Amino acid sequence: MTVLVDRDTRVLVQGITGHQGTVHTVQMQKFGTRVVAGVTPGKGGTAVEGVPVFDSVAEAVGKTGANVSVIFVPAPFAKDAFVEACDAGIPLAVIVTEHIPFHDMLTMFHYGRLRGTRIIGPNCPGVAAPGKAKAGIIPNVVFRPGRVGVISRSGTLTYEIVSGISEVGLGESTCIGLGGDPVVGTSFTEALPMFEADPETDLLVLVGEIGGTAEEEAAEEIHRHFTKPVVAYIAGGSAPPGKRMGHAGAIIAQGRGTAASKVAALEAAGAAVARFPYEVPTLVAERLRGAGRP
Amino acid sequence: MVKLTEGRGKELFRKYGVPVPPGRLTRSAGEAERLTREQEVPLPCVIKAQVLAGGRGKGGAVRFAATPEEAKEAAAAILGQQFQGETVREVLLERRVAIERELYVSFALDRSLRLPILIASRQGGVEIESVADAAIDRQAVEPLPGLVAYERRRAAGTLGLAGPLAADLDRLLQGLYRLFQEEDAELVEINPLAVVDGHLLALDAKVIIEDDAAFRHPEYAELRDDRTPLEEIAREKEIAFVQLDGNIGVIANGAGLTMATLDVLSRFGGRPGVFLDLGGTDDPNKVTEAFLLMSRARPSVVFLNIFGGVTRCDTVARGLVEALKRVPERERFPLVARIRGNNEAEGRAILQSAGVTSLSDLHDSAQAVVEAEKTAAAAGARTA
Known part of the structure; x- marks a missing residue:
């Protein structure tokens, strides 16, 4: 597996x-x-x-x-x-x-x-490994077999980003949509070691969003134990506090869960953080070249 | 989420055996006089505005009365007043008590631990965020065994309670935890939890009920007052719709993509005013409903950003074209459409046939939206 x-x-x-x-x-x-x-x-x-x-x-x-x-x-x-x-x-x-x-x-x-x-999950698009199997609802058309791992809290935004990675000629090893609820069964932190251990993954893309501290905890895990390059994008930088932004878990409460805090934590852990979703494929390509894996 | 007022929260506290002072809710000053005169509420009493905002004490929304006449005056002074944007429609009359100590307890969700958390603080009556960490104890509660005796004893130790007061706390915490679970609360908070005459009393109540459990709690449906009227209509149609401060309307699919769209617009100086998340749908009628709802929010320009996955581009295009037929001429708004993904070409052709040009690049289309807003604003300034 x-x-x-x-x-x-x-x-x-x-x-x-x-x-x-x-x-x-x-x-x-x-x-x-x-x-x-x-x-x-x-x-x-x-x-x-x-x-x-x-x-x-x-x-x-x-x-x-x-x-x-x-x-x-x-x-x-x-x-x-x-x-x-x-x-x-x-x-x-x-x-x-x-x-x-x-x-x-x-x-x-x-x-x-x-x-x-x-x-x-719950409230998630599931898991897909192109060329192998899919358990969930991620659209088949976005994928191309390759060596980029993807973990995300969102659905459609993930499809958009995966599709962008496929279009520049790269492809994905496994993509996991973890779900947008406040309580998820598998967090970024728990998914990271799976990709670290996976010989078919060269780089990991992490797509986060406002609310909670899952990205900050992921940054800690990346800093300590994750040796592969990471490219990240955090949605919700312009969201006002106290509003639930579509996902039950996407809410800035008591000043916690802001995009700025997540971006800072991931950058400090060495991740390349995209400002826009469409910058992700470029950053992925750059980081792969940097790691000697074109 | 449904935030309960103090009075509603205390009704729940009574139901779950959490002690509260004797009190009654009323919407009229005359009734306040009668309740105190007939000693249904003992004097002296406190009269508290039933609003959701904090800081009521400092804001003049809490008053005291020693006679029925004073109770009437106080209720009349508070009812109908605006307090931080909320109109006071109801007051809670409650016996005034002599507070010996003020403590704090709450149950909330710890998202990282994925456990309920019991927070106890020796200092109460102030915002918990302002209390020094040393005075606070946080205990995670395993939901399968539930809140067990040693956890309740530890909380008593934290609060410095012994003897009959510790026994009071033991019962109170069991009731409060049961309320947290059975009412599907996101938060139950007692601040302050007061020591009065050798007993514990909850002097305030903060209860927030989770939306997703609405199917088993129809009793909270009428209390959902944190939504704007359009947000309420959207909820009935199962469309995620949130009103913000700006003028640009955003329709996208999926919460993450919607947030990313708002972010891109903001970077280019656009101010989103409404966002609407179509979610995953294969029903063009739902898309039509969404557009009609958007037109009622009177946006200066609408940005449609769709990545076709589960929701196909042609479905959205069909729904949009139908909606455009139904929006009256004077309510039309400039539209920028960006579609990508599943059945993109088909969707683009449908939009083209209805005279709507669609783009595929997010960066370019966001810039086009911000330009369109500036043009609309300039036109608005000319007609005004």
């Missing part, structure tokens, strides 16, 4: 019979992903796009060997769906669902830790 997903990934889709579940099952298949099962209670025995549907996650895992679950289940039911995945022994859950109450997410996160299930 490279970072989180690879050719051995066997995807299960919880909520496969819903509109989003079905649409993205097709897209994951087109990306080359092995989507082996779907779960919708009450619809066991049917099929969606050739994928068998089961009533329970345990049954789906038992019959198909699924090892990653992508969860599209609506927010009021997402906690229960996740616990079912944990109890069935799924090691990685990608939670696309948005608007999950953070109290539910706290329970899910700590229950997942007990059961050994990692969460990506």
Whole structure:
């Protein structure tokens, strides 16, 4: 396994019979992903796009060997769906669902830790490794296989930046959208060591935004343990304090969570920080040349 | 988020066994007189404006009364007044107590630890940010076992409480933590938590309820008063819409891209006034609704910035063209469109056929937007 997903990934889709579940099952298949099962209670025995549907996650895992679950289940039911995945022994859950109450997410996160299930998300586009597999909803068209890793708290902005990297002739090893909620299952700090250990990643792009201190903590991790070059972009530099800027987690509260603080921390850790999203590909190319990897 | 006024917060405190002084809420000065005369609120009492802003004491929004007549006068003086932009519609009448000590406790979310955090401070009645770290104790609470006895004992130690007061705190913290969880609060804060006559009393209440839990808390729906009317309509249509101070309207898809768009505009001297995040949609009608909503905010110029991913460029283009047909001539605004990504060519062709030119470069289009705003401002100055 490279970072989180690879050719051995066997995807299960919880909520496969819903509109989003079905649409993205097709897209994951087109990306080359092995989507082996779907779960919708009450619809066991049917099929969606050739994928068998089961009533329970345990049954789906038992019959198909699924090892990653992508969860599209609506927010009021997402906690229960996740616990079912944990109890069935799924090691990685990608939670696309948005608007999950953070109290539910706290329970899910700590229950997942007990059961050994990692969460990506919630409110996230998921994980994609071009040429290998995708667990989530990142559009297939933006990718080109390559050696740039990408971690981000946003969705569309990530697609834009990844697309820019692909257009200048570079490409991506793995891209992870961590999600825009205040409580996420995997933070920048936890994702960094995966890319450090990944032999297929030469450089990491970090796309952050205002709110919280995840970027400052990432800067600390980069300074101490991350040896590959880092290019960063932080969205929300012009955002006023106290307004939630679209993402539940994107809010400057009590003077904490400003873009200026994040940019300063990342620059101090040696990252090249882009002022605009469209500067990222240029900085990536420069840093790769600097590291002797054109 | 829903911020509760002190009075609403104290109603919740009562429900969860957190002790508060005897008191009543009212919207009329006459009622204030009656409540005190009939001793439903014991005298002497305190009359507090029910607004969300802080600093009420210094701002004259908290008064005292020893007689029913004084209670009426005080309520009349406060009701209807403006306090930091909020109109006072309600006052809380509460028995005035003799404070021996002022402490502080709260539960909040620690995003980094991904745990609830219990904050206890020996110093209360002042802003917690101004209290020296040495006087504050922060304890993370594991949500699966919940708040356990030794954590409550440690808080009592921090606050210097022993004997019956420690027992009071033990019960109070259990109730407050249960409130934090069951009401889906982002923050519950008691500041000050007072020692009065050998007991603990919550003299103020700050409670913030999380939006995402609205599906299991319909009781808070009517209290969402932190939104502008247009923000409220947007919420009903599931469009993220935020009003800022400037004149440029921004429509983008995805929170990160929207913020980045505002940043780029600001760098070129543009002042965004409204932003609207289409999110992920494949429904042109939602796009039409979004544009109509934007036109009601009366922007000087609108910048459409779409990166087609889950939301395809042609979907947005179709929705936009439909909206343009429906916006009356006099409410039209200059439009700069920048589209990239999924079905870009198709989207561009649809826009072209409706007479809308679209660009693909973010840098160039942001500059075009700022230019268009200057032109609009100059035209506005001429007609005015």
